Amino acid sequence: MKKRRLGELKKGERATIVRVTEAAETGLARRMLEMGLLEGSRVELVHEAPFGGDPVAVRARGALIALRRNEANFIEVADD
Amino acid sequence: MTEHAQVPMIALAGNPNCGKTALFNAITGGRQRVANYPGVTVERKEGSARVHSGLVVNVLDLPGTYSLNARTPDEAITRDVLLGSASVARPEVVVAVADATNLERSLGLILELRGLGTPTVLALNMMDLARRRGLELDIDALERELGISVIPTVAVRKEGIRELLEAAAGMLAPGGAGASAARPAGTMDVRARFAEVDRILRAATKRRAAPTLWTDRIDRTLVHPFFGTVIMIAVLGLMFQAIFSWAAAPQDWIRAGIGYLSQGATAVLPSGPVQRLIVDGIIAGVGAVLVFLPQILLLFSFILLLEDSGYMARAAFLMDRLMGRVGLHGRAFIPLLSSFACAIPGIMATRTIENPRDRLTTILVAPLMTCSARLPVYALLIGAFIPNTVVWGPLRLQGLVMFGLYLAGILAALAMAALFRRTILSGPRPPLLMELPTYKWPSLTNVALGLVERARLFLRRAGTVILALSVLIWFLASYPKPPAMSAEPAIHFSYAGKIGRAIEPALRPLGFDWRVGVALIPGFAAREVMVGALATVYAVETTGEGREKSLGAVLARDWSVATALSLLVWYVFAFQCLSTLAVARRETNSWRWPGFMLFSMTALAYLGSLATYRAALFFGLG
Numbered sequence: 281m282k283k284r285r286l287g288e289l290k291k292g293e294r295a296t297i298v299r300v301t302e303a304a305e306t307g308l309a310r311r312m313l314e315m316g317l318l319e320g321s322r323v324e325l326v327h328e329a330p331f332g333g334d335p336v337a338v339r340a341r342g343a344l345i346a347l348r349r350n351e352a353n354f355i356e357v358a359d360d
Numbered sequence: 361m362t363e364h365a366q367v368p369m370i371a372l373a374g375n376p377n378c379g380k381t382a383l384f385n386a387i388t389g390g391r392q393r394v395a396n397y398p399g400v401t402v403e404r405k406e407g408s409a410r411v412h413s414g415l416v417v418n419v420l421d422l423p424g425t426y427s428l429n430a431r432t433p434d435e436a437i438t439r440d441v442l443l444g445s446a447s448v449a450r451p452e453v454v455v456a457v458a459d460a461t462n463l464e465r466s467l468g469l470i471l472e473l474r475g476l477g478t479p480t481v482l483a484l485n486m487m488d489l490a491r492r493r494g495l496e497l498d499i500d501a502l503e504r505e506l507g508i509s510v511i512p513t514v515a516v517r518k519e520g521i522r523e524l525l526e527a528a529a530g531m532l533a534p535g536g537a538g539a540s541a542a543r544p545a546g547t548m549d550v551r552a553r554f555a556e557v558d559r560i561l562r563a564a565t566k567r568r569a570a571p572t573l574w575t576d577r578i579d580r581t582l583v584h585p586f587f588g589t590v591i592m593i594a595v596l597g598l599m600f601q602a603i604f605s606w607a608a609a610p611q612d613w614i615r616a617g618i619g620y621l622s623q624g625a626t627a628v629l630p631s632g633p634v635q636r637l638i639v640d641g642i643i644a645g646v647g648a649v650l651v652f653l654p655q656i657l658l659l660f661s662f663i664l665l666l667e668d669s670g671y672m673a674r675a676a677f678l679m680d681r682l683m684g685r686v687g688l689h690g691r692a693f694i695p696l697l698s699s700f701a702c703a704i705p706g707i708m709a710t711r712t713i714e715n716p717r718d719r720l721t722t723i724l725v726a727p728l729m730t731c732s733a734r735l736p737v738y739a740l741l742i743g744a745f746i747p748n749t750v751v752w753g754p755l756r757l758q759g760l761v762m763f764g765l766y767l768a769g770i771l772a773a774l775a776m777a778a779l780f781r782r783t784i785l786s787g788p789r790p791p792l793l794m795e796l797p798t799y800k801w802p803s804l805t806n807v808a809l810g811l812v813e814r815a816r817l818f819l820r821r822a823g824t825v826i827l828a829l830s831v832l833i834w835f836l837a838s839y840p841k842p843p844a845m846s847a848e849p850a851i852h853f854s855y856a857g858k859i860g861r862a863i864e865p866a867l868r869p870l871g872f873d874w875r876v877g878v879a880l881i882p883g884f885a886a887r888e889v890m891v892g893a894l895a896t897v898y899a900v901e902t903t904g905e906g907r908e909k910s911l912g913a914v915l916a917r918d919w920s921v922a923t924a925l926s927l928l929v930w931y932v933f934a935f936q937c938l939s940t941l942a943v944a945r946r947e948t949n950s951w952r953w954p955g956f957m958l959f960s961m962t963a964l965a966y967l968g969s970l971a972t973y974r975a976a977l978f979f980g981l982g
Contacts, residue, residue, distance in 0.1 A: 307431060308791055313550040314426040315795065316465040326576060330585035331681040335690070335792050337583065341554075342462040344575065344796040346677045346690075351791045 282359045286317075286338065287352035289325040295357035297321045297340070302354070309354065316341030317355060367408070369418045369449060370528050372483075373438060373473055374457030375466050376424030377670070377797035379485040381405075382515035383457055384421040385805055387525065392419075392809070411529040412522065420451060423711075427550070428472055433719075434711040442476055453528045454480045460490035460497075460512070461569060461798065467557040468550070470506070479531035480508050483524050487512040495569035502564040516803050575670075575798045583674050583796075592678055595671075596697075599662045603655050610654040618647035637834060640896060645830020648736065648892040649822050656732050656818055657811055659701040664810045667694075668802035673794060680792055686774045687781030689713055690792055692722040696773065699729035700766075703940045705814075707947055715790030721780050723944055724957055727935050728773035730766045733887040737931050738765055740891055744912035745924040768932045772964070825938065829889050833882050837896045851875070851897055860897075870930065870966070871923040871973040880930075885938045887931065922976035929972040935961035 289295060297319055302309045317323070317340050326344065327337035335348040372387075374380045384392070388407025405421040422441055423434040430436040444450030456473045458466040463484075474480050484490075484497075503510045509527045513520035582588050622643045629635040666672050672694050680690030691713050699706030706726040713719040730738075748758045781787075836856040843853070851857050859881060860874035867877050875897045883890035895911045898918075915924070935941070935958050944954040976982070 307429070308793065310429060310550060311426065311431060311793055313554075314429070314468060315793065316468070316554075318551055318554055327579060327583045327677075328585065329583070329677055329681055330589050333585075335677060335680050337579075337677065337796055341465045342571070343465045344579075344798075346673070346680075346792060346794045346796055348680070348792050351793065 284357055284359065285353040286323065286325075286355040286357050287336075287349035289323075289336075289352075289357070291325055291328050291333075291336075294322065294324045295359050297323060297355055298358045299356040300354065301356065308351065312347075312351075312355065315345055316343050317345065322360070323357065367416055367418050368452045368532050369420055370453045370455055371420040371422055371441060371451035372455045372457055373422045373442060373469075374424060374485075375426060375459065375469055376795065378424065378457050378459040378466055379515050380424060380457045381421060382803055382806055383455075383483060383485055383513060383521075384419060385803075385809055386513075386515045386518045386521050388419050390809075409525060411525050413529065415529055415532075417525075417529065417532075425469070427469060428476075431714045432712055442473070442478070451478060453531050454478045455483055455524065455528055456480050456508075457483045457485050460484040460487045460495065461493060461572065463561060464557065467560065468553050471553045471556060474506065474508060481524065481527045481531065482506065482508055482510045483520070484510060484512045485515055487520070488514045488517070490569055493569040493572060494567055496565070496567035498564045498566055502560065505560040505563050516805075572798060578799055579674070579796070582671070583677060588674070588678055592675055595666070599659070602662070603658050607654040607658050611651050614651050614653065615647075618643060618650070622647070633838075636838065637831065641831045641834030642827065644895065645833065645889065645892040646822050646827050648895075649826050649886075649888050650819075652732055652735060652888065653815065653818060655735065656701055657815060659732065660811055660814045661807060663698055663701065664807045665802045668800075668806055670797040670799045673796050676794065677796060684789065686778040687789065688721060688774075688777050689715070689718045689790060691794065692718065692777075695722050695726060696729055699726040699731060702731050702733070703727040703729070703937065704943050707940065707943050710947070717781075717785045717787050718790050720948065720953065721777050721785050723947060724780060724953065725773040725777045727937065727940055727944075727957065727961065728769050728776060728933065730769040730932070731887075731937075733937065734765075734931050736888045736891045738762060738928065740894075740912055741915070741924050741928055744916040745919075745921050765928060765932055768929075772933060776960075776964075821939065826886055826889060829882050829885050830892060833889070833893050833896055837878070837893075851878075856897065869973070870969040871920065871926045871976075876923075876927065884934075884936045887936045920976075921981040922973050925976050925981070926969045926973035930965045930969040932965075933961055933968050934965035 283298065284295065286295070286297070297317060300309050300312055300318060312318070317338070321340045323338050323340045325336055326339050329335050329346075333349075335346050336352065337344050337346045338352070339345075372380050372384055384405065384407065387409050389409075391409070392405065392407030407419045407421075408416055409419055410416050420441070422438040425435040425438045428439045428442065430439045439445075441451065442454065454473055454476070456470045458470055470482055484499075490497075497512075499510050499512065511520050511524045511527055513524055515521070582591060622639050625639050625643060626635065629638060663672075666675070675697075676690040676693045679693040683690055683692055692710070695706045695709040695713075697706075698709050703726045706729065707723050710719045710722045710726070713722060742758050742761050746758050746761050748756050751757055751760060833856070836859070837851055837854050839854060841853070842850045856878045857874065860876075860878035863877045863881075864872075864874040867873075867880075872880070875894075878897050879890045879893040882893050891911070894915070898911065898914050941954045941958065944957060945951055948954065
């Protein structure tokens with residue numbers, strides 16, 4: 281089981297969230313949790329935006345969530 | 361429970377895109393109202409419904425949220441109403457709305473709402489879609505585990521609405537079921553809440569829903585780095601094309617109607633000041649603005665359709681990187697796009713932007729986007745001064761100039777945003793965290809109700825602000841009357857003429873004479889009034905149909921091309937709209953920022969016009 285950060289996933293890769301760390305902005309981590317990006321959620325990086333592949337869209341707990349790789353890197357994942 | 365002296369209130373709360381507004385429309389039908397912009401701090405969507413027993417209840421549609429831990433002004437409204445800390449009364453019953461196709465996520469908020477202590481009933485919306493995807497739920501088990509009533513609904517087909525209302529009304533009665541329901545601690549941690557959601561779903565799910573494939577399939581094209589961008593540009597292109605070409609016929613009908621009306625009024629009323637007031641002041645002034653109703657409605661239909669289908673969030677996703685270049689958030693794309701119709705809904709749409717600095721930057725630059733009120737002025741001046749020669753293929757010079765003016769507004773907005781984010785509003789770039797909702801067919805009822813609301817606001821504005829200004833301009837341009845046997849035109853002796861001449865020295869360097877000054881003054885209150893004002897000032901006698909054409913001919917004779925170009929540039933930049941000023945003051949909670957907008961945009965307009973006029977003279981267009 282290799283540990284990585286969510287922002288390091290490539291398009292089409294799947295993983296499971298192992299830890300959501302407190303992000304640079306207060307309250308951001310909590311909102312990520314509330315939107316379903318929380319420990320144990322299985323995630324898949326589904327889309328990459330144009331002009332450099334950032335932001336990305338991640339499917340988690342049935343919802344499709346867009347975020348930038350920078351913020352996604354506050355989330356630690358383990359490969360399935 | 362207390363006795364209710366007045367009509368009891370039921371509030372709808374749920375995640376964004378859970379079909380809450382569709383449910384609200386199904387419950388209230390046409391019996392709803394949206395609080396107007398001026399003077400109201402909270403946009404409240406409220407309606408009423410009659411329960412089976414004959415009892416009438418008020419229904420409040422709260423802004424969508426992921427939790428009561430609010431991050432945007434919109435979410436703060438939901439929090440304040442539900443916690444009873446806003447100036448509005450706390451609802452007697454909360455209808456928690458969950459998207460049945462995604463209970464894993466949407467039940468998180470429901471558990472939070474359940475902990476509030478207000479009687480709560482759960483509406484499992486979009487139940488048809490969930491069933492089609494194979495979901496089999498044990499509703500009784502779900503009710504048992506949640507401790508609240510659960511009603512499956514299909515808002516777009518009005519299924520389950522009556523049952524939902526009955527269940528909600530049942531809790532209004534003293535000793536209703538909701539208040540006594542078992543309720544765990546309200547301050548459950550987010551992680552614990554979702555663990556509880558998983559436990560409840562394990563107990564109540566007989567068969568899980570298969571994941572939807574359609575949204576991912578559509579997105580493979582629509583958010584594709586290359587095709588997605590191309591399609592987005594095509595969609596926006598179609599939108600603007602439609603605003604100009606599809607609106608032409610209804611605009612002609614309105615113009616013709618106004619023409620008949622003013623002819624009729626002239627024939628029926630005895631000639632004199634009252635006749636002139638009604639024909640030249642009211643019918644001509646208000647009519648010049650009413651002509652834009654078709655364009656505004658077309659633009660809003662596009663925006664509402666794109667929003668309702670789920671595409672708008674994709675556009676924000678695609679644009680985030682580019683918007684980031686000027687320090688703006690991907691979410692700022694939607695408010696800025698709405699500002700093409702009118703800066704007022706644009707500024708109001710900034711409520712979905714979480715970061716205050718980001719939100720303020722977007723509010724400051726939104727009025728630079730070319731709103732529909734500038735169109736009459738652009739159309740008049742381009743028609744009068746720009747030859748409609750073919751440039752290349754289907755491209756003609758008039759259309760290109762129009763496109764150039766739009767482009768100038770966009771570039772100015774982006775440049776100013778970049779400037780503000782590097783100076784007075786500098787700070788780290790706020791994060792992007794946004795759901796891309798599942799695609800769905802836009803509900804025509806939702807779009808129609810949204811359009812009716814926009815039309816109502818526009819007509820109200822035409823009937824109040826613009827009506828009053830039209831009468832005022834007519835009065836200033838008509839009195840005092842010229843002395844008998846004067847060679848000068850009557851306007852020369854009027855109050856308007858005196859004011860125009862007083863400010864002429866400041867406008868001379870821009871190529872504007874005192875008559876343009878007269879028209880610019882009411883134009884500061886509402887841009888589109890300028891066309892009518894110019895007509896009055898130039899004493900163009902024809903009204904209604906053909907008015908702009910003949911006014912254009914008079915201007916083409918009287919002005920140089922340099923003056924016309926200078927005035928066009930003035931209109932690109934100048935902040936001339938009392939309503940926007942009022943909304944900006946309300947949304948920023950002080951006069952400081954609207955004052956700053958007025959000053960900076962006027963300065964920009966003055967310098968832009970000055971440069972344009974000088975350049976045009978240099979190139980021999982004087």
